[in-house]
Every structure is written in C-alpha cells, then in structure tokens.
Amino acid sequence: MTEALFLTIAELGAAYRARALSPVAVTQGALDRIAALDHKLNSFITILAKESLAEAEMAEGELAAGKDRGPLHGVPIAIKDLADMAGVPTTCASRAGSPRMPHQDASVVARLRAAGAVILGKTNLLEYAYGAVHPDFGQTNNPWDPKRTSGGSSGGSAAAVAAGFCFAALGTDTGGSIRIPAAYCGIVGLKPSFGLVDLAGVQALSWSLDHGGPLARSSADAARLLEGMTGRRFAAAPRDLKGLRLGNMQHGAAAKHMQPGVRQAFDAVLARLEKSGAVIRPVSVPDMDLAPDALMAILEPEASVIHQRLIAAEPEGFGEITRQQIEAGFAIPATAYVRAQRLQRDLALRFRRLFEDVDALISPSVPWVAPAEDPALSDDSGAGEMLYSGLYNLLGLPALALPAGLTHEGLPASLQIATPWGADDLALSIGAAIEAGMTPLRPPI
Amino acid sequence: MASPKEIDAEQLRRLVSLGGLELSHERAFKLLPLASALLKGCAHLETLEFSAKGGSGALPPWGGIE
Numbered sequence: 001m002t003e004a005l006f007l008t009i010a011e012l013g014a015a016y017r018a019r020a021l022s023p024v025a026v027t028q029g030a031l032d033r034i035a036a037l038d039h040k041l042n043s044f045i046t047i048l049a050k051e052s053l054a055e056a057e058m059a060e061g062e063l064a065a066g067k068d069r070g071p072l073h074g075v076p077i078a079i080k081d082l083a084d085m086a087g088v089p090t091t092c093a094s095r096a097g098s099p100r101m102p103h104q105d106a107s108v109v110a111r112l113r114a115a116g117a118v119i120l121g122k123t124n125l126l127e128y129a130y131g132a133v134h135p136d137f138g139q140t141n142n143p144w145d146p147k148r149t150s151g152g153s154s155g156g157s158a159a160a161v162a163a164g165f166c167f168a169a170l171g172t173d174t175g176g177s178i179r180i181p182a183a184y185c186g187i188v189g190l191k192p193s194f195g196l197v198d199l200a201g202v203q204a205l206s207w208s209l210d211h212g213g214p215l216a217r218s219s220a221d222a223a224r225l226l227e228g229m230t231g232r233r234f235a236a237a238p239r240d241l242k243g244l245r246l247g248n249m250q251h252g253a254a255a256k257h258m259q260p261g262v263r264q265a266f267d268a269v270l271a272r273l274e275k276s277g278a279v280i281r282p283v284s285v286p287d288m289d290l291a292p293d294a295l296m297a298i299l300e301p302e303a304s305v306i307h308q309r310l311i312a313a314e315p316e317g318f319g320e321i322t323r324q325q326i327e328a329g330f331a332i333p334a335t336a337y338v339r340a341q342r343l344q345r346d347l348a349l350r351f352r353r354l355f356e357d358v359d360a361l362i363s364p365s366v367p368w369v370a371p372a373e374d375p376a377l378s379d380d381s382g383a384g385e386m387l388y389s390g391l392y393n394l395l396g397l398p399a400l401a402l403p404a405g406l407t408h409e410g411l412p413a414s415l416q417i418a419t420p421w422g423a424d425d426l427a428l429s430i431g432a433a434i435e436a437g438m439t440p441l442r443p444p445i
Numbered sequence: 446m447a448s449p450k451e452i453d454a455e456q457l458r459r460l461v462s463l464g465g466l467e468l469s470h471e472r473a474f475k476l477l478p479l480a481s482a483l484l485k486g487c488a489h490l491e492t493l494e495f496s497a498k499g500g501s502g503a504l505p506p507w508g509g510i511e
Contacts, residue, residue, distance in 0.1 A: 287493065290489055290490060290492075290493065292486070293486040293487070293489045293490055294490060296483060296486050297486065297487050297490060300483060301464075304464070304465075304466070305465075308465060308466070311466065312466065312467075324475070324476055324479050325479065327461060327466060327468060327472070327476055328461075328476055328479045328480040328483055329464075329483075330460075330461040330464030330465055330466045331457060331460040331461050331464055331480050331483070331484065332464070332483065332484075332487060333484075333487060336487035336490055339487075339490040339491070339493055339495075340490060342493070342495045343490065343493055346495070378479055378482050378483055378486075379482060
C-alpha cells in the first residue's frame, strides 16, 4: 500500500476507476501510515479516522454507481488546522481562544468536500500562522531529517504530503507559509493570486496579505487541489520552454543569506532551462529590497487588530513569541502602515511593467535548506527566510515553489516561479515543464 | 520624543496603549528588543518618496491598476 500512497492524483484516480485500488483501502493505508510514522513528524493535530473512512466508503459507493465527482473523488487530503470544519475542533495550534468548535465548514473545505475529497485530519502549524511554535503543540519535524523543521507556518501540511500521509493539503501563506515549508520538505506549494481562494471560515493573520493554496507532490496535483478549492479549471499542462522569457530576480540581500548548495541547485535548473530554449536575464525593480519591511509594517498591525480581543483576554494562552509579536504590532505607527501600502502599490505598477518584458520571474524559494528550528519572524534570519517569498504576498502575484533537486547534504532545494496576477495556470504549467526534466523527490522516512 | 529606534520601555508602553492595548511596564520592557527591531524596519520606509499627485482611489495592489 505504501507505493499507492505516492501515486499522483491522476494515477490514483485512474486506479480507482479501473477498480485496481479502492478509496477505503487507500484511506485505511494512509491512516495506518500516519499511525506508524507521525510520532516522528508531529504533522497532525487531529486525525479523523472514523470520519475519513466513512467519506471514503461514500466515495467508493458513488464511483461504483457511476456518480463521479471528478479528480479529487476519494482522494485523501489534509486541512491546515486554522480552517474550520463543522464539528471538528479548530486549534490554530494555540491555547488562546482554542479549541473552538465550528458549526460550519470554511468555504474552501466545503468546496473540497463537494469535490469528493476525503479529509484525513487537521495539520499542525505555527501558532495562529504567526511564525512561532506553541510549546504545547510542538514543532513539525522534517521527513528528510526529523532533527530539522518542516518550516512554517503550513509545516504540518507540507510534512504530511511529503511523507505520503496524504496526496495534497490545504495551506495558507502570508509571507511564505505555503512555499517555505514546501521548499524545506521537497514538494510543490502554490500561493495563488490574491483573492482566488475564498478564505471565509479560515483564521486570518493579515487581511491584506493572506492567501489560501495547495501543497502537493507535483504541479499537476497542486492544480487538482486548486480546482477543488476554487471550482475553476487549471490545466497545468507542461509548457514548451522554448522562447519562454524568464526574469532571474536579483535581490540585494541574497548574497548575505544564500547557502552555496541552494545556489548550486538553482543554477543547475537555470542551465537546464536555458538548454531547453528559455531566455533568462537578470531583473530587479527599484525599492523591491524594502518589501520585507513593508510586509512587516502591514502584517504586524493587522495581526494585532485581528487578535486584539484575544490578547487582552487570554495573553497567557499564546506562546511567548507569538504574544510578543501581537503586542508589538500595536506600536507600529499609522504612517509606516501607509508608507508600506504606497510602496505596495508602486511596486505593483513596476512589476506590471516588468511583465511586459518577461513571462515569469524565477528565483530560489528560500536561500537555505531546512534549519533545525524556524527562525524568528522579525529578526534578520526571518527576513532572510522570507526574502524571496514575501514580495509576492505584498504584490498578490501567484508564486509556485517546486523542488530544485537535493543539495550535497541530501536536503531539498527549491525554486520559485512568479507570474502576473491571475496567471496561476502559467505558473503551474511552467512548474510542470520543469518537473518533467527532474527526478521526483521522496524523503527517506 | 526620542526616535523610535531609541525607544525606551515607558515610551513603548504608551505607544502600545495608543494602539489599543494596555501593557505593564515590565511587559513593555520584555517587548523592547522586538518592538525596536520592528520600528527600525518601519524607519527604513521613511527613505521612500511618494508622488503627491494622483494615485487616489481604492485601487488594489493586484490587477486592475492602470
């Protein structure tokens, strides 16, 4: 059964329809694998064994009766534990205001259910998706090396997908929280265009910067989950790379943070792309190196307003780092918030012009491989971790993280493809083309 | 008033209070390194110059900008 858990969603669907595999057997296999291995990773907060088997049984019956809900029908997935599911506790990996018991599914969960997905459980995350582990919930460890973090904040979702516990998972991303754990765990993560995924019923961190999106083992699988999340079609057909114009993003702070192994892996992909006919040139945009400061000047006060009542009522319920971040956000001057918003707008205009000359932008996803622990959001290492990802939260552009091979340490490196707003399918199809030339990664767990 | 980069615990406590949260002096003291780092980041944005002409209206940063 282990091999079946690493099939693509298309392969799994074909096996279901050929009666070679059944949703109940695959769901039971996934639950068994979680039971056997998740003590090493800590990727799930809540496991819905009985419920997921009942959903799988229903999917199996529907498929047998010819009621086919599409590519996600009977496919085991997981949900980051900040999206509401009716009758299932939402913890946000915190003791503050937690657990709450929702009576209604988040919109995105309801859509995934309607698409026939089987929900195995709710995954671990950094507390309230805000950059730090709550000690009661603990770190999600990395399937490539359990002494390292799986990243955050959607680390549980990333680790579960990489480890073959599920086929795809829901994540959210405010400064890199889908793409950073995807990078550390050697999988694909898409932060879609701002507003594409409805976040009703999903705990907010920053209204201006939050995005929901898929984590999966391939661009095509990410496309299938995104279809389920939105009800739209994303073909993600591998794009012909010949003549593709790629801008290689030149960040001022890259030299300070970049690990040689990640640079090497990234350069190897660039060389392969050029060999396939892509035209790559270095690009930068004035003031883009101030994007991390602008991101924090927006994120911090918005998070503080979002948590205002809770931090006053239950400060001890938060882990110390999260508590400090929420408290500190109340000190951000309104003038800084306004400057950040103006920079956001100016950068959006400059990037729009940049996309007249390039089809997509390419960079590493993170300048390093998975560290032992998640860096603090507000210090230099936090800024380094979000160096490449945070910019696209500020701009609302789709950005796809996908594996760029392994470094000499045997850990995944990752590259990022960003495209114009609304061109999510282009990012996925470029991702699919890049993957076609690479060996899929599978962690040693 | 000292520049935000040199803020002390009492100034931070007042600033947070103006933002809408009451803190003890001890808590503000604990918060000082993080708040100072964040305010330093805000100060970087002071170097930017923005046009005072046009650009009004509720335009989002994604799409729709002409």
